[in-house]
Amino acid sequence: MSKKENNRLAEFRKERENANEKILDLDNLGIKRFFNLDTNTYKEGALPVETKELLGLVASTVLRCNDCIDYHLEQCAKAGSTKEELVEALNVALVVGGSIVIPHLRHAVETLEILEEEEILDS
Amino acid sequence: MSKKENNRLAEFRKERENANEKILDLDNLGIKRFFNLDTNTYKEGALPVETKELLGLVASTVLRCNDCIDYHLEQCAKAGSTKEELVEALNVALVVGGSIVIPHLRHAVETLEILEEEEILDS
Amino acid sequence: MSKKENNRLAEFRKERENANEKILDLDNLGIKRFFNLDTNTYKEGALPVETKELLGLVASTVLRCNDCIDYHLEQCAKAGSTKEELVEALNVALVVGGSIVIPHLRHAVETLEILEEEEILDS
Amino acid sequence: MSKKENNRLAEFRKERENANEKILDLDNLGIKRFFNLDTNTYKEGALPVETKELLGLVASTVLRCNDCIDYHLEQCAKAGSTKEELVEALNVALVVGGSIVIPHLRHAVETLEILEEEEILDS
Amino acid sequence: MSKKENNRLAEFRKERENANEKILDLDNLGIKRFFNLDTNTYKEGALPVETKELLGLVASTVLRCNDCIDYHLEQCAKAGSTKEELVEALNVALVVGGSIVIPHLRHAVETLEILEEEEILDS
Amino acid sequence: MSKKENNRLAEFRKERENANEKILDLDNLGIKRFFNLDTNTYKEGALPVETKELLGLVASTVLRCNDCIDYHLEQCAKAGSTKEELVEALNVALVVGGSIVIPHLRHAVETLEILEEEEILDS
Numbered sequence: 001m002s003k004k005e006n007n008r009l010a011e012f013r014k015e016r017e018n019a020n021e022k023i024l025d026l027d028n029l030g031i032k033r034f035f036n037l038d039t040n041t042y043k044e045g046a047l048p049v050e051t052k053e054l055l056g057l058v059a060s061t062v063l064r065c066n067d068c069i070d071y072h073l074e075q076c077a078k079a080g081s082t083k084e085e086l087v088e089a090l091n092v093a094l095v096v097g098g099s100i101v102i103p104h105l106r107h108a109v110e111t112l113e114i115l116e117e118e119e120i121l122d123s
Numbered sequence: 124m125s126k127k128e129n130n131r132l133a134e135f136r137k138e139r140e141n142a143n144e145k146i147l148d149l150d151n152l153g154i155k156r157f158f159n160l161d162t163n164t165y166k167e168g169a170l171p172v173e174t175k176e177l178l179g180l181v182a183s184t185v186l187r188c189n190d191c192i193d194y195h196l197e198q199c200a201k202a203g204s205t206k207e208e209l210v211e212a213l214n215v216a217l218v219v220g221g222s223i224v225i226p227h228l229r230h231a232v233e234t235l236e237i238l239e240e241e242e243i244l245d246s
Numbered sequence: 247m248s249k250k251e252n253n254r255l256a257e258f259r260k261e262r263e264n265a266n267e268k269i270l271d272l273d274n275l276g277i278k279r280f281f282n283l284d285t286n287t288y289k290e291g292a293l294p295v296e297t298k299e300l301l302g303l304v305a306s307t308v309l310r311c312n313d314c315i316d317y318h319l320e321q322c323a324k325a326g327s328t329k330e331e332l333v334e335a336l337n338v339a340l341v342v343g344g345s346i347v348i349p350h351l352r353h354a355v356e357t358l359e360i361l362e363e364e365e366i367l368d369s
Numbered sequence: 370m371s372k373k374e375n376n377r378l379a380e381f382r383k384e385r386e387n388a389n390e391k392i393l394d395l396d397n398l399g400i401k402r403f404f405n406l407d408t409n410t411y412k413e414g415a416l417p418v419e420t421k422e423l424l425g426l427v428a429s430t431v432l433r434c435n436d437c438i439d440y441h442l443e444q445c446a447k448a449g450s451t452k453e454e455l456v457e458a459l460n461v462a463l464v465v466g467g468s469i470v471i472p473h474l475r476h477a478v479e480t481l482e483i484l485e486e487e488e489i490l491d492s
Numbered sequence: 493m494s495k496k497e498n499n500r501l502a503e504f505r506k507e508r509e510n511a512n513e514k515i516l517d518l519d520n521l522g523i524k525r526f527f528n529l530d531t532n533t534y535k536e537g538a539l540p541v542e543t544k545e546l547l548g549l550v551a552s553t554v555l556r557c558n559d560c561i562d563y564h565l566e567q568c569a570k571a572g573s574t575k576e577e578l579v580e581a582l583n584v585a586l587v588v589g590g591s592i593v594i595p596h597l598r599h600a601v602e603t604l605e606i607l608e609e610e611e612i613l614d615s
Numbered sequence: 616m617s618k619k620e621n622n623r624l625a626e627f628r629k630e631r632e633n634a635n636e637k638i639l640d641l642d643n644l645g646i647k648r649f650f651n652l653d654t655n656t657y658k659e660g661a662l663p664v665e666t667k668e669l670l671g672l673v674a675s676t677v678l679r680c681n682d683c684i685d686y687h688l689e690q691c692a693k694a695g696s697t698k699e700e701l702v703e704a705l706n707v708a709l710v711v712g713g714s715i716v717i718p719h720l721r722h723a724v725e726t727l728e729i730l731e732e733e734e735i736l737d738s
Contacts, residue, residue: 019598026601030287030583037279038591041218046207051174055181055212059219060592062182062469064680065556067595084169089178091645095164096182098467099653100431100675103682106634109641142475149478153460153656160648161468183469185592187311188433190472214276221590222284223306223554226313229265232272287587292576297543301550301581305588308551308715310434330538335547337399341533342551344713345407346429346677349436352388355395399533406525410710415699420666424704427670428677428711453661458670464656465674511721518724522706530714552715557679559718 009114012070042075050079054089061093064100066107073111077121083112086121132237135193165198173202177212184216187223189230196234200244206235209244255360258316288321296325300335307339310346312353319357323367329358332367378483381439411444419448423458430462433469435476442480446490452481455490501606504562534567542571546581553585556592558599565603569613575604578613624729627685657690665694669704676708679715681722688726692736698727701736 024032042052053076060068076086090108094101115121147155165175176199183191199209213231217224238244270278288298299322306314322332336354340347361367393401411421422445429437445455459477463470484490516524534544545568552560568578582600586593607613639647657667668691675683691701705723709716730736 016598019601022601022605023597026579028579028583030283031579031586031597033279033283033286034583034586034591037276037283038218038594040279041215041276045211046205047177047211051177052211052215054170054174055177055215056219058178059181059185059216062467063185063219063592065592065595068592082169087641087643087646088168088170088175091643091649092164092175092178093182094467094646094649095161096179096186096468098431098463098470099465099649100678100680100683101467102653103680105638105646106631109634109637113637139475142478145478145482146474149456151456151460153652154456154463154474156648156652156655157460157463157468158471160645160652161471164645185590186469188469188472191469210272210274210277214274214280217277217280217590219591221554221586221593222280222588223309223311223314224590225281225284226311228269228277229262232265232268236268284587287584291580292574293546293580297546298580298584300539300543301546301584302588304547304551305554305585308555308713309588328538333395333397333400334537334539334544337397337403338533338544338547339551340400340403340713341530342548342555342714344677344709344716345403345711346432346434346437347713348407349434351392351400352385355388355391359391399529402525402529402532406522406529407710410522410707414703415697416669416703420669421703421707423662423666424669424673424707425711428673428708431674432677432711451661457660457662457667461656461667461670462674464653465671465678508721511724514724514728515720518702520702520706523702523709523720526706526709526714527717530717555715557715557718560715 009070009074009111009118012067016067016071048079050076050081053079054081054085057086058089058093058096061090061101061104061108062097064097064104066104069104069108070111073108074115074120077115083116083121083123086112132193132197132234132241135190139190139194171202173199173204176202177204177208180209181212181216181219184213184224184227184231185220187220187227189227192227192231193234196231197238197243200238206239206244206246209235255316255320255357255364258313262313262317294325296322296327299325300327300331303332304335304339304342307336307347307350307354308343310343310350312350315350315354316357319354320361320366323361329362329367329369332358378439378443378480378487381436385436385440417448419445419450422448423450423454426455427458427462427465430459430470430473430477431466433466433473435473438473438477439480442477443484443489446484452485452490452492455481501562501566501603501610504559508559508563540571542568542573545571546573546577549578550581550585550588553582553593553596553600554589556589556596558596561596561600562603565600566607566612569607575608575613575615578604624685624689624726624733627682631682631686663694665691665696668694669696669700672701673704673708673711676705676716676719676723677712679712679719681719684719684723685726688723689730689735692730698731698736698738701727 042049042056053072057072057076060072090105094105112121116123165172165179176195180195180199183195196209213228217228239246288295288302299318303318303322306318336351340351362369411418411425422441426441426445429441459474463474485492534541534548545564549564549568552564582597586597608615657664657671668687672687672691675687705720709720731738
């Protein structure tokens with residue numbers, strides 16, 4: 001993979017963090033509470049974090065949002081999902097969402113490569 | 124729950140089966156292969172059936188399809204998910220998909236009740 | 247309008263309330279907080295309630311959810327919007343969302359009639 | 370097919386016409402112009418009516434609107450498409466839109482049956 | 493904000509205008525009429541321009557289109573909406589549309605910054 | 616058109632092919648079968664390839680996926696559709712999908728230009 005590709009995810013993480021800070025600085029209580037709620041949704045409950053992150057990944061994929069896919073792929077890997085499991089989850093999303101999902105699958109497979117290079121995901 | 128409500132799921136199962144048969148009778152090879160592929164997607168692989176069905180449930184919920192929600196809720200229950208786990212999965216779908224998902228949550232909670240009455244799901 | 251049509255909205259209100267109670271009885275903290283957040287979103291702030299409900303109506307219409315359209319049409323009428331204003335908001339939704347929105351416009355126009363009969367909306 | 374099923378399409382046609390009249394009676398110029406534009410879109414141009422109606426059918430199916438599917442299936446049949454052609458178009462929609470389209474395919478296949486009984490579509 | 497970011501909106505305006513001209517040069521009457529209809533939709537009627545542009549903004553946000561968000565944010569600011577009002581409208585969109593809207597909120601907050609620097613929006 | 620614009624499509628083709636290979640290298644049977652099914656969907660059947668590709672184009676446009684639009688525009692041109700026919704198909708998509716489709720129409724019209732320069736599409 002080219003250096004440029006590898007940097008794609010690093011840049012996304014930085015921009016995401018910066019923009020999220022700007023959003024919270026807007027000082028809108030409703031938005032702040034939503035962000036808080038969103039964070040809590042993926043904490044361990046009756047379902048383990050690993051499963052919840054897979055659910056977030058598949059929801060993001062059928063709704064076709066590359067930023068959300070990247071975020072959840074990384075959280076899934078950190079929660080312990082293997083590459084094979086992630087690919088199976090993406091397969092579910094592909095079948096439910098159809099061929100319109102394929103461009104996002106192309107994005108996801110390159111993110112998986114970066115996560116392997118960064119040793120966040122086992123090859 | 125009223126008798127009428129209780130019959131809703133039974134009627135859906137019958138109509139679904141009848142209409143699926145009509146679809147396969149159309150004798151379109153592409154559609155037949157899609158149905159086959161769809162069935163295989165939820166078979167055990169790197170991920171257990173239970174997790175895959177939860178993925179199907181959340182995908183169906185954020186895409187807001189009541190028939191798909193009913194189908195996957197039943198499959199989830201049969202694969203061993205508890206009510207508490209199903210509700211947590213629906214919570215993930217609600218947060219990802221927003222308040223537009225709420226009418227489908229209303230539908231889902233009534234399906235959960237029917238599945239409990241039918242003893243497919245533990246109360 | 248037939249009696250049956252007129253009862254459609256009354257029945258929706260009752261079923262909505264019942265099912266919402268069942269959802270809150272699930273005792274899932276994330277879902278409860280979401281419902282709370284949702285309610286607060288439409289309270290007066292920098293924007294008046296009337297405008298916020300119009301925003302909710304248009305969002306519901308382009309996302310094509312009849313239950314959400316019915317709910318927001320009633321809230322809009324109660325917040326003081328006239329029929330002409332509601333129709334203009336629906337026109338914005340139609341242009342943004344396209345002809346796929348038309349079946350929901352058909353639903354909305356019948357809800358407007360019921361709200362007029364119930365004297366919630368001025369004729 | 371049961372009598373009840375057979376009446377489903379007849380009832381839809383009547384309700385659709387009634388509600389469309391109510392919409393035009395709203396006297397909103399933007400909405401009237403949109404309806405006019407919509408009608409003109411499917412008139413013969415560089416593409417024949419038959420192809421344009423197939424495009425409308427597939428767009429309606431991937432966007433998952435049963436009323437729009439019923440309307441375009443009938444227009445397609447009247448414009449000369451055969452059942453086999455309609456099923457192939459639905460197959461394209463299924464593959465692009467994924468398994469979430471299947472409930473609408475179930476709806477479509479029953480509409481095809483009614484159109485055959487009504488001799489609008491050749492068996 | 494970096495110069496690059498600041499230029500993002502300027503470049504979008506130019507590209508948007510160029511491409512819109514190319515579309516109108518296609519000489520397709522249906523498309524021309526749609527563009528005309530679209531422009532007229534946001535003119536003052538029963539609802540003031542300011543409200544209509546907020547409706548366009550929220551519709552664009554729940555449908556998750558960054559270009560449309562940028563366009564309507566600018567029109568909203570020009571029609572007199574304050575930053576606080578725009579953020580409240582975005583909050584409605586976030587709650588209706590869910591966390592999948594967040595990446596577009598990140599985009600919107602940076603557009604707001606640019607509009608402030610350009611003094612189109614009051615800080 | 617600038618050289619840069621012209622290269623956009625060439626780069627997309629290369630990246631698409633590379634990423635598709637990576638997807639097939641994942642060795643997930645479900646995904647492989649889906650790709651196979653997808654390819655077969657657009658082969659001649661009761662409907663000619665030309666019509667099927669137009670269906671793929673309109674489905675891609677109402678679902679608002681630029682990569683899919685580019686792919687199908689090229690396949691349509693190769694299957695024999697004229698520019699005027701493609702623009703009419705895009706007009707159907709615009710009316711069904713609404714003004715939210717316009718940014719994708721802007722993308723499509725530039726792809727049409729590139730295809731003309733490459734002499735894949737007759738001017």
